[in-house]
Amino acid sequence: MTLTNTKIIAVANQKGGVGKTTTVINLATAMAACNKKVLIIDSDPQGNASTGLGFDKAILKNNFYYVIRGDISINSSIIKTQIPNLFIIPTSMDLAVVEQEFVNLKKRELRLKSEIEKISTSFDYILIDCPPSLGLLTLNALVASKNLLVPLQVEFYALEGLTQLMDTVNHVKTNYNNLLQLQGIVLTMYDKRNKISELVASDVKTFFKEKVYKTVIPRNVKISEAPSHGMPILMYDITCSGSQAYASLAAEIINQENKLNDKNS
Ligand SMILES: Nc1ncnc2c1ncn2[C@@H]1O[C@H](COP(=O)(O)OP(=O)(O)OP(=O)(O)O)[C@@H](O)[C@H]1O
Ligand SMILES: [Mg+2]
Numbered sequence: 001m002t003l004t005n006t007k008i009i010a011v012a013n014q015k016g017g018v019g020k021t022t023t024v025i026n027l028a029t030a031m032a033a034c035n036k037k038v039l040i041i042d043s044d045p046q047g048n049a050s051t052g053l054g055f056d057k058a059i060l061k062n063n064f065y066y067v068i069r070g071d072i073s074i075n076s077s078i079i080k081t082q083i084p085n086l087f088i089i090p091t092s093m094d095l096a097v098v099e100q101e102f103v104n105l106k107k108r109e110l111r112l113k114s115e116i117e118k119i120s121t122s123f124d125y126i127l128i129d130c131p132p133s134l135g136l137l138t139l140n141a142l143v144a145s146k147n148l149l150v151p152l153q154v155e156f157y158a159l160e161g162l163t164q165l166m167d168t169v170n171h172v173k174t175n176y177n178n179l180l181q182l183q184g185i186v187l188t189m190y191d192k193r194n195k196i197s198e199l200v201a202s203d204v205k206t207f208f209k210e211k212v213y214k215t216v217i218p219r220n221v222k223i224s225e226a227p228s229h230g231m232p233i234l235m236y237d238i239t240c241s242g243s244q245a246y247a248s249l250a251a252e253i254i255n256q257e258n259k260l261n262d263k264n265s
Helices: 020-033 048-052 064-069 093-101 108-116 136-144 162-175 195-211 221-229 241-264
Strands: 007-011 038-042 086-089 125-129 147-153 181-188
Touching: 007 020, 007 136, 020 038, 020 048, 020 086, 020 125, 020 147, 020 181, 020 221, 020 241, 038 048, 048 221, 064 093, 064 108, 093 136, 108 136, 136 162, 147 162, 181 195, 181 241, 221 241
Parallel strands: 007 125, 007 147, 038 086, 038 125, 147 181
Antiparallel strands: none
């Protein structure tokens, strides 16, 4: 595949439960609905992106663990989802042992990058769902990506840990991948009835300025119900505020890219 037109985005934040997987599933679905061909790589041993799209991670054999080990071809692991234009490389809990298994392996940070280069279908976007840590799997995702998308839960400790994440980005830029850049920060679980939400959102915007997306994802119970039905929110309830927000985020990201392309052409 020529990767030149594929936008590879790592969705990462070492903080747990901030909306990484929810963002991957729903942003990818909204992009697919905009006629973009999208691949999700589930690089979290928890496998929430796989189950959230209706795949039983216990029975999937051709999964990401075997891809990153180099046991199977990445092309054989790509499967169609129930959403047109949306594909996934699912994972299994076995992936958790990769950190120990690869400990003495040379170039272990480059495994995912070299596998992605072998993908023979062209995709507009590849979204990588990272686990809640800055370990080897997140490092692989950052080395393989051009962009980092950070979901940030609007809560009191929101900014805590972001310095560490940015230090890791700089380490990756210096040592492996100077193309990596912070694409944007998306505020998640925003609760307009809660004063803290407003305060934290304004703090984050002061700090990260135009890197913060205009679209804010509201706290919405439908978003948390959808995964138990194995569906993205846009399939579960297209009219709810969560669906509207993810559709708007997809539009913002696609437009951001169109503007960049216009500038460069
Ligand atoms: N906007 C939202 N409104 C309500 N619930 C949400 C929202 N976003 C995420 N959730 C719920 O919060 C929980 C954590 O979300 P999610 O799994 O996306 O976070 P994560 O960052 O991927 O977690 P982990 O770090 O464990 O991988 C899930 O139960 C999810 O359904
Ligand atoms: Mg997750």
